[in-house]
Amino acid sequence: MRVLIADEHDIVRRGVRAILENSDHHEICGEAADSNAVIEITKSEHPDAVILDFFQQSTEDVDIINRIIDTCPNTGIVVLTNLLESELMRDALQAGARAYLLKSDAVDHVLLALDAVDCGKTYFSAKISTLLIERWAIDEMRHPPLTRRERQVIRLIAEACSIKDIARQLELSAKTIEAHKASAMRKLNTKNVAGLIRYAIRRKLVTL
Known part of the structure; x- marks a missing residue:
């Protein structure tokens, strides 16, 4: 070596x-x-x-x-x-x-x-x-754990999918997707999508 x-x-x-x-x-x-x-x-x-x-x-x-x-x-x-x-x-x-x-x-x-x-x-x-x-x-103590669905939504957002696209893929309503997104942002204490994307990258939910 x-x-x-x-x-x-x-x-x-x-x-x-x-x-x-x-x-x-x-x-x-x-x-x-x-x-x-x-x-x-x-x-x-x-x-x-x-x-x-x-x-x-x-x-x-x-x-x-x-x-x-x-x-x-x-x-x-x-x-x-x-x-x-x-x-x-x-x-x-x-x-x-x-x-x-x-x-x-x-x-x-x-x-x-x-x-x-x-x-x-x-x-x-x-x-x-x-x-x-x-x-x-x-x-982990600072941020309540995300649900499986919230992680799915974050992953798809990080992959540049729109709310409509995510709703279609997960077979849920756009309103439900928005609710999961808002819940994830609240738990992660972020006010924008960039914070969700950083989380997705840090937790390897997506690959660059």
């Missing part, structure tokens, strides 16, 4: 390199100290995985994940960072990261994450898993 190490701190890159050099399954194909270097090396080396920290230390820098995947769609992203923020994790995972680790995690987590990504799976350390579960629980 060919791996690119991307972190602005030389000491971190050396530490990750030392971990990988003790493994028989991983080959280091490059190191990058900034986002431009990440993209240049990704274009030339086509790594199987990128171990990445956020150079700008903000949600805006999650865009680097999109750029890597646009360049090499099959490259797995392993985030290795000090940032334990649920919003940043959410954005990174939505952008396509396959694993999320903290630099305070045990060394073994890096190798386990790479092995998982190599098998097409995701990987999170215990701290990250706990935070993601807590975040999910908070979201």
